[in-house]
Amino acid sequence: MKKSKLLLLVLGIILLTLVVAVPVIARAKNQTEIQTPEAQVSLAWAAYDADHLAFDLIIKGDFSVSEEYLPIHCPVSKVQVFDAAGNILAGTTTKSCRPLGDDTYALTQFLYSDFRENTPVQIEVYVGDIVLSPVGYGEVGHLPLIDVYNFEGPFDHSMQISAFPEGRVENDSLSLVVERVDFTPSLVKVDACINLPDAGDWIPSASLIMGDEQVQIDEWFIPNFREDPQIFERSERCYTFLAHQGVKDFRELGEGDISFVLDEVAMNIAESIDSEDLEKIKPELEKYNLPVEIDDSGSFPLSFIYGRGAVVATLDETEQAQLVNFIRETLSDVRSGPLVIDIR
């Protein structure tokens, strides 16, 4: 009798433990699970020709992360394109992912491959699986994969989505060739080569004329600089220019309505300068009792422009702003255009 009472007591305790503890454990488990947001992905436009596929995607979702991490700059981690046999179509890719506000992102991607034989029939978009950067120094975080979205073709194959303008335009110090231009309704990509005054670190400023409006180039980059660093020894340098803010839909513009304009190139000011440039600004630095000694490498770090080192502490904000402007004006070298090439 005593045994059965004891057994009942033990069973009661186990039952009670399960009733109380299981929900607590389950709740604790739920708290450690990372919440993944929901995403809506739509294929706004896609078309291809013999040598490339281009598409515009719109991604919507609240991808906000904890304050420990910086907000993500693009919710898409991977895009794959397949042919009818299910093979991945590989090739060179250029993409632009940009926030539009209101939890909406635009992704434009170009995939360069031989599409004469291989017809692209499916675009697969991976949303999530994103590395999160910490606000300060610390370990990176991870936003898990949210979902994989598939968009089936057929995609448009009848449209002219590229232009290959002929000819070179030049003035006394610059010349310009536009090698190709690729369009989507939301972005224009221009591959152009500029014959610069020398092989230095020149910064181009460019724009598009679309109908009766001038649209500034938002960003540019030098492709393949890691694979071919020899490009920095040559004065002819090739750039890719991307315009998306204020771009007009190319399908709504007529012949001769789009031009590329190289407005100017400006010599960049590096983080340190050589003795020749130091001589140009030395008298001004001495007015502020700043050190003017070249280091062993023959260069002079411009600490006061970049907020580094001791010099910053010796200048008030007005003095520093005046000095920054003086140095930029003294050391700048601008070669102006405009050089204009009609692209469509």
Added chain:
Amino acid sequence: MRKVSSFLIVVLLSVSLSIPTKSVSACSGTGCRGDDPAIETDDDGFACSATGYTVYGGSSVSGEYGTVYNELRYSRGCESNWSRATVWANNFKTKYLYARVLEVPNPNWAYYYYVQGNPLSVGHSCYTDMVSGTVTTRSFSGISNEAWWGPYDPSHAYEG
């Protein structure tokens, strides 16, 4: 607390009494991680920044705070990258400017730097220490009046 510590470190760096001096050793690729491109040198004894080129440039408006120009810099001599941010247009609210860089395949190798002014004027600029220039790199920048790290505008990011 960590944010306050980071702030104090940067302030201390800014008011340091020592002039930057040249490092004795040269660096290349991963060996340049965490070094100042204006101070560290390549094998030929040139500052990394002396063979520096901007390989990406992009400007964008950061809300109501102004316009920032983001550059990914590449040193041919040191095979390294760093990020640089510059105020292109400002208003009375522009107080903080920051630049960030990270190696995409090794994202824990990341550096940031910021400058503060009240307000920052056009032309103010800052740059990060270096990461390896042999792998894809992300460069991003920001401008604000609230805190040095934000509000972060992801449109300033570039990977290449």
